[in-house]
Amino acid sequence: MTWSSSEQAAIRQDIFAWLERQEVEYGGYEFTRDFLRTGYSYNGQTIALMDRQNxxxxxxxxxxxxxxxxTLRTQYADDVDGAVQKYSYERLPDRPLLSGRNLKLRVAAVLGEPLILFQEILPTLYLPRYPIYIVSDDPEAGYVQVVLDESMRLFNDPLELTAQQRQYAERVVKVRLHQKSFRSRVLHAYEAKCAVCTLAHPELLDAAHITFDSHANSTTAVNNGLSLCKIHHSAYDRRIIGIDGNYMVHVREDVLAEVDGPMLQYGLQAMAGRILHVPRRVQERPDSQRLHDRFTAFTA
Ligand SMILES: [Zn+2]
Structure with a gap:
């Protein structure tokens, strides 16, 4: 099967739209290699989105x-979160660098094709980032550099950012990429259930920060997160519900006293006194001190 270049461009855009649907419409928060190899089809033909092993x-x-x-093995802590990332050519024993799979990577650089970067966030689970673009290709050193956001291609030289551009790039990376990875890791830890009501619809779940994202001592560790459905996330942020350091849910007194329909009655009031559904792994469970600090603000 060969595709014309305009078909290839259309397929790429269709794949991006498909990935977005998985994330937004179906609440997709993690992608297995198997799913990424068999889940997508174009005009009835399955097209794998990643290689079996390379x-x-x-x-x-x-x-x-x-x-x-x-992969977890090939990514280095210092460049994973950066706005510009290095990606090494494939290196095989007895094969020149400029051969095999590397050739089409170089074509993508020349044509400026939009690509997908799959980042392994947990063993065999991947987070897609798209479209990403190659902004430099160094065949001598054997690597390309990619930018993780389309807007950054418009910078004169994405590799030499001005202070202002760097600030922008850092914000983009924080908003688009860190939050996505935080949501994936948190939902995975909670097996895609709301910690308060155990609703198991990932498309209705958020990863809430316990210590607000804007605080200096906030972190993107899973134990600073709670998997919450939209209602309980908003109710937590608006101090309608509070969660103490022992994982117990509290409902604000005036709300407990209200009389209204089933959402109030079952969705909020009935949550009072419940104990959070928490991850199985101890180190992923919500940090009691952080919960307690938030709870102090709730009771204030
Ligand atoms: Zn809930």
Missing amino acids: GIWNPRGFDATLSITK
Whole structure:
């Protein structure tokens, strides 16, 4: 099967739209390799979105690379969260650097094709980032550099950001990328259930921060998160419900005294006194001190 270049461009856009639907419409918060290899089809034909084992994926019939994968083993703490990331060519013993899968990666660089970066966030679970673009290709050193956001391509030189551009890039990375990865890790830890009511619809779940994101001592560790449905997330942020350091749910007194329909009665009032549903792994459970600090603000 070969695709014309305009078909290839259409397929890429269709894949991005498909990934977005998985994330938004179906609440997708984690993608397995198996799903990414078999879940997507175009005009009835399945097109894998990542390779079975390699990092660079060039689907049959494509002129340029479609996706690159950073595994837990190959990503380095210092560049994973950066706005510009390095990605090494595939290195095989007895093969020149400029051969094999690397060739189509270089084509993607020349054509400026939008790609997907799959980042392994937990063993065999991947977070897609798209579209990403290659902004430099160094065949001597054997790596490309990619920007994780389309807007950054418009900078004169994405590799030499001005102070203002760097600030912008950091904000983009924080908002688009860190939050997405936080949600994935938190929902995974809670098996995609609301910690308060155990509602199990990922499309209705958020990862709430216990210590607000804007606080200096906030963190994106799972134990600063709670998987909450939209109602309980808003109710927690608006101090309609509070959660103490022993994981017990409290409902504000004036709300407990109200008389109204089933959402108030079952959705809020009935939650008073419940104990949070928490992750199985102890280190992923909500930090009691952080909960307590938030609870102090609730009772104030
Ligand atoms: Zn809930």
